[in-house]
Amino acid sequence: MAVGGSASRRAQEARRQERLLREQWQAARQQARRWEAADEGERRVAAQLLVLTARGWRLLVDRRWPGTRAANVDMLLVGPGGVFVLDVKNWRSAPEISQGRLRAGGEARDEHAAKLLAVTKAAESAVASLGMSPVAVQPLMVFAGHRVDAALGRIRLLGEHEVGPALLSERLRLPAASVRAIADLLERVFPEYEGSAVPQPQPQPQPQPLPPSPAQPQEDLSDGLFDLDGLREAALDETLRAPIEQWMTFLGPDQVALVRRNWAGPARISGPAGTGKTVVGLHRAAHLAQRTTGRLLYVTFANNLPRVQATFLKTMSPAVADRVDFRSLHSWAQEFLQDRGVPVRLHGDKAETAFSLAWKHVGRDSRLTEIDPAPGYWKEEIDHVIKGRGITSFEEYATVIRRRRRASLRRVHRQAVWALYEAYEALRAERGVHDFNDVLSLALAEARRRTGQHRYAAVIVDEVQDLTLVGVRLLHALVGDAPNGLLLVGDGQQAVYPGGFRLSEAGIDIRGDRGQVLRTNYRNSKEILDTALAVVAEDSFEDIDGLRTPGRREVDLTYHDGQVIRVARPTPAEHDQALLEALHGLPPAARADSAVLCPSMRAIGRYQRLLERAGISVCLLEHYDGRPVDAVKLGSYHRAKGLEFKRVYLPEYDATLTDSSRAPDTEASETGRERDELSRSRLFVAMTRARDVLWLGSVDR
Ligand SMILES: Nc1ncnc2c1ncn2[C@@H]1O[C@H](COP(=O)(O)OP(=O)(O)OP(=O)(O)O)[C@@H](O)[C@H]1O
Structure with missing residues (x-):
């Protein structure tokens, strides 16, 4: 499409939005004026928010707080951007935040923040019954008569001019049906006070684009009380925002329960591939960050995964994202030693x-x-x-x-x-x-030398099966057995490194409900999962809790289409040609959600050259950070851990499987059998990265 065409379409859309917003704004001002129960400041805030109600949001005003006698909730707002609990303040002095405390006019006002957080918790409990994660419920303090945009922990503080644009700029989280269901539920849970209703406009049908009209003189809508400018800017960008992933807001009931649970000590979440363990880990990180003031550490063994996970958290819960450190274990340990002045020379x-x-x-x-x-x-x-x-x-x-x-x-x-x-x-x-193990041992000695001086409120470890015993002891030493302190997430079936350990050997005691298993696979289609499970069917494995589990595990599947494509060619050249044809056959947008995964660095080099020579852009997984890039991802089975792609291509997927690996009864040395088993685990991990298409290439020599 010509650039000029798209620019003119955008200008046309801007004019349409402007007209629509003016109508909505006029209506909102009229309605806010009729709202007699409120004072002038509240009416101005309401006017900003009533514009949103014409754009698919629901506003509930002056509601009763369940379980209390007299307390009220100023406003609850549900819309495409999520659920917001609002406390409207008509303070003479502007709010100030100093050392994590709320003040105004020289006085402490912390009790207002505490009350808002308590109401938010009640709202979180209510929407949890619909599978909504607590991270999608946000507390807002809105200040009439002031210009404010600040944060106090998880509470966002906004002035009356800032609130409308800020909400309109939120990423799209809830489709219209969910907005309705959630608002209906909150209406029941937080009942109305007599006579507190605000007249709400019906969402207006979006007008059809009109032909471009000559620029109209700008009518001044600002009448001293109301101000349209900020909303206008935010509304223009509204149509450009992509919705966030469904799992960033809604979870399965078992997942929500784990996110919100209080654990008296270290806890563990396990479960087969694709059962949402990382999703729970990320929501848990956001949830804990909302409830504590300290920092959180989210660790994995792999180097590239932390960047991807940090991107996810930022999209999902931007208010707390900077409170969570996403790090690979070794890079964190090195920095920790450096901070403590312990010399380390990793080479x-x-x-x-x-x-x-x-x-x-x-x-x-x-x-x-x-x-x-x-x-x-x-x-x-x-x-x-x-x-x-x-x-x-x-x-x-x-x-x-x-x-x-x-x-x-x-x-x-x-x-x-x-x-x-x-x-x-x-x-x-x-x-x-020093080698990598030395770094961890030195860090462990240092962490144990000065216990109680660590800066983390909680540590979440993802893909824990990849760590060594020393690595797990180190992370345990940072938080000890504190309630909600240590969460270990992983699956022994996906171990891709030799050796192993049991949690008891690390001095970690996971008791009763602190050991949880997820069982619903949300990622793979049945055909893809069956193909992957067939590779490891004969390999029972011992997980870190010491339990032996058969390779073919029972998993519940969410309904989901997907296919396995097997391509066998007589020569490597023909095999590679088939791979190129498959990739060339994809529409350009689909390449961004495709990955070519290889078992070795050599193979990665070979396929990088092949793809680039064929004009296919490549993004190496070591540079991938979870943000969309218009290129096929390429990397090793190891680097693909924890990630997923719509289409996964495994060229010469069976080249690392020896005869004894293909038919596990065949004679092989003990060490050969161990290597074969690891090769199968790695292949299993690579295959289970595929959501919709798994392409398996082989050369029939
Ligand atoms: N509640 C949910 N609703 C919809 N999709 C979900 C949900 N939970 C997880 N998913 C989807 O399933 C995918 C797999 O989740 P996740 O990566 O957390 O699984 P995992 O158990 O950590 O996987 P693995 O061990 O294979 O790395 C997610 O990327 C997401 O697309």
Whole structure:
């Protein structure tokens, strides 16, 4: 479309909105004047809000607060932007916020904020019965006669001129039917006082676009009491705002209950892929941020996921988004050490060199090669078993249960591993560098040294199965067993790293209702989920609570179409051509919601070149932050963890599966079986990222 065409259409829309708003504004002013129960300040606020009622909002004025004898609620407003609980103030002095306290005219006014928060809580409880998350209910204090735009915790403070435009600028959360259902419910829960009704205009049908008319002279609608300007600006942008995702406002009943629950100590949410664990974690973060004054830490193992999750929270609950730190565990730990003045020199490459030398000196001619000749297996043993569990003596290592490690090691083998470990540590220390595990161990020692001095009110850990035991101990040390302090979210079936641990080994005791399981998959279609589950059907797994669970799990599905497309070609070139054809066949907008996922860095490099040469824009997952970009996403199975896409393409998806992996009864070494199992888990994770289409490419050699 020509640029000139779209600019003229936009100007036409602007004129239409202007005309509509003027009519609505005239009507609102008349109605506000007729509202006799209110004083002048309230009438001016009402006029701003009554304009919204002509644009699909419902305004409930002067309602009784259930469960109290005399207390009232000034206004409840329900509209496309969510639910707002309003307290209108006609104070002579402007409000001031200082050190988290509300003041006016030199006096403390905290009780007004406390009352508004209590009413908001009552409104949250009411709408929870409709599946609405508490994060979509927002308290507002509106000041007649003042210009204000500030925040006091979760309460937004707005002046009479600011309130209308601010509400009109909210992202679209509720469709018209939900607005009606929620307003009807609130009308019942917060009954009307006698004679308090404000006459409400019926939403007017939106007029059809008119042909462009010559510019009309601007009628001055401002009569000293009322002011249209701010609303005009916000209304012009209204049509451009995209609605936010449904799950950012409405949850399943089991999810809402978890978001709002009070836990007396550490808690855990588990459940199969796609059951909304992260969604609950994000709503919980927003909910806790609304209820506390401290900061929250939301941690995952992966580097790119925190950026995506931060973007989601900002969209979902902008008022509290800056109170939650989204971090990957290692980057957070490094910063923590830096803040505490603990020297740390993380150098992955030099640490790798130290290991290679140690392998050369004491590994490759040792008894370890009887079990597995590849140094990688023994590097994992050091990383995930010895250092990952914080083991510092041979006596401890000699008897430790090596969770999720298949090869059984006799004492001589453990001695050989220990010799390798000691050589590695000596060579690493000689180079004066730390590895990733050292960073966590140092941070744990520091966190334990100064307990009670940590700045987090709560810590939420997502994809907890990816962490090591030391990592989990570290996060536990930040909040201890405080009520609502630690929440662990994850699924043992999606473990993509070797080794493992049990929560009891981290000193975390999850009792009774503090261990919760979600069971409804909201993401995948049946066909896609069945295909993914078939890969891990024979792999039972032990989760961090120590329970063994079969690979094929019972999951409830939400009705949802989707398909698996299998493409087999005789040569890699023909296979790649089929992938390109599939991507070229998508409308440009659909590419943005598609991902090509690969098992290795080499494959990523290869497919990046292939796609770019074919003129397909690519966004690497390591640069993706959850905001829409007009490009196909490309990344590893690991980096896709926790994410989802409408279409997922897995080129040569079966190349990492060995024969024993395809047919698990086939003969394979213990370490080979362990590797195969991990490959299947990773493939399972990649497949379950697909919502609507899963494309499986293979080469029939
Ligand atoms: N209540 C809900 N209503 C509608 N959609 C939902 C709801 N809860 C979750 N979803 C959808 O399901 C998807 C999966 O949710 P989420 O990523 O939280 O699952 P998960 O259990 O963390 O998945 P995984 O373990 O596979 O990473 C969400 O992105 C969202 O699209």
